[in-house]
Amino acid sequence: IAGITQAPTSQILAAGRRMTLRCTQDMRHNAMYWYRQDLGLGLRLIHYSNTAGTTGKGEVPDGYSVSRANTDDFPLTLASAVPSQTSVYFCASSDSGGGAADTQYFGPGTRLTVL
Amino acid sequence: GQNIDQPTEMTATEGAIVQINCTYQTSGFNGLFWYQQHAGEAPTFLSYNVLDGLEEKGRFSSFLSRSKGYSYLLLKELQMKDSASYLCAVRDSNYQLIWGAGTKLIIKP
Numbered sequence: 001i002a003g004i005t006q007a008p009t010s011q012i013l014a015a016g017r018r019m020t021l022r023c024t025q026d027m028r029h030n031a032m033y034w035y036r037q038d039l040g041l042g043l044r045l046i047h048y049s050n051t052a053g054t055t056g057k058g059e060v061p062d063g064y065s066v067s068r069a070n071t072d073d074f075p076l077t078l079a080s081a082v083p084s085q086t087s088v089y090f091c092a093s094s095d096s097g098g099g100a101a102d103t104q105y106f107g108p109g110t111r112l113t114v115l
Numbered sequence: 116g117q118n119i120d121q122p123t124e125m126t127a128t129e130g131a132i133v134q135i136n137c138t139y140q141t142s143g144f145n146g147l148f149w150y151q152q153h154a155g156e157a158p159t160f161l162s163y164n165v166l167d168g169l170e171e172k173g174r175f176s177s178f179l180s181r182s183k184g185y186s187y188l189l190l191k192e193l194q195m196k197d198s199a200s201y202l203c204a205v206r207d208s209n210y211q212l213i214w215g216a217g218t219k220l221i222i223k224p
Contacts, residue, residue, distance in 0.1 A: 042119065042202070042214030043158070058211070090157060103148070104212065106157035 002026055004107035006091050012113045013081050021076045021110050023091030031096035032074040033104065034058075034066060036087040043090065049074055050096060081114045088112070117141045119215035121203050126221045127193055135188045135201050135218045143208025149177050149188045150202040152217065158202055161188070190220075198222045 004025045013019050025032065030051045035043040035058075045058030049068040063085060065077045074093075078085055091107040118140045127133040139147070146165040150158035164170055164179035164186060176189040188201055200217040207213055 040216055042216045043204075043212075044214070045211060048211075102206075102210075103160050103163065105160065108157050 004091055004093055004105060006089075006107040006110050008110060009108070010111040010113075012115065013078075015081055015083060015114055017081050019078045019081055019112070021078075021089055021091075021112070023074045023076070023107055024072050025074075025091075025093045025107075026072065027093060027095075027105070028071060029093035029095050029105075030071070031094045031102075032068065033092040033094075034064070034074070034076045035090045035092065036060065037090060037109075038087050046076065046089075081112075083114045086112060086114045117207060117213045119203055119205060119213055121201075121215040121218045123216070124219045124221065126223060127190075129193055129195060129222055129224050131193050132189065132191050133193060133220065135190070135203075135220065137186045137188070137203035137215060139184050139186070139203070139205045139213075139215075141205045141207045141213055144181060145206040145208070145210060147177075147179055147186050148204045148206070148212065149175075149186075150204065152200045152202060154199070161201075193222050195222050195224070 007022045033048045034046040044060050046064050047066040049055045052071045089110045092104040094102045094104045120138045149161040152158040162177040169178045174191045179186045200219045202217045203215040204212045
């Protein structure tokens with residue numbers, strides 16, 4: 001069982017280019033999340049999905065879009081990358097059962113640099 | 116606004132005990148989480164508190180006081196592998212996690 005996988009591991013991208021970060025989980029978790037982590041700041045939620053077919057905006061959604069066509073996959077797209085989107089991106093999932101059962105489990109992350 | 120405060124960095128000696136504090140001000144409270152994150156890796160779950168008191172799990176314990184908006188993570192018998200960042204997160208009234216910036220713990224021999 002792999003848990004959560006993310007691809008690519010790292011990427012250098014020219015500003016203005018479109019980029020999709022991939023996230024796949026095999027735990028059959030209902031909820032999935034995208035965070036960015038920047039030095040000196042806490043993890044910030046970009047978008048989330050409580051169940052397949054639904055998505056919601058987090059704290060910093062501008063410049064990003066997501067889709068949730070099925071339970072396992074939750075891709076994050078940067079339509080036109082800007083340097084301020086340079087960050088480490090983590091995908092996470094949870095069973096969304098509430099209480100202790102709703103612990104979030106994280107993928108290994110994607111390190112993105114926008115030049 | 117919502118706020119989670121943790122010390123930026125702490126240093127401790129191998130074999131000793133260290134306490135990492137976390138204070139929070141959030142819109143509602145539905146539990147507090149501690150995660151460990153080694154450099155260059157993903158956060159991994161350590162503990163969850165929703166009721167006041169101490170939760171013990173091996174060398175790690177986590178304490179919560181909801182009335183004071185305060186938690187701490189206690190690490191005993193420190194090992195070099197405990198060198199990592201420790202993240203405090205609170206689930207708010209919307210059931211979203213609000214994250215602190217993390218405490219970098221440096222263990223010295």
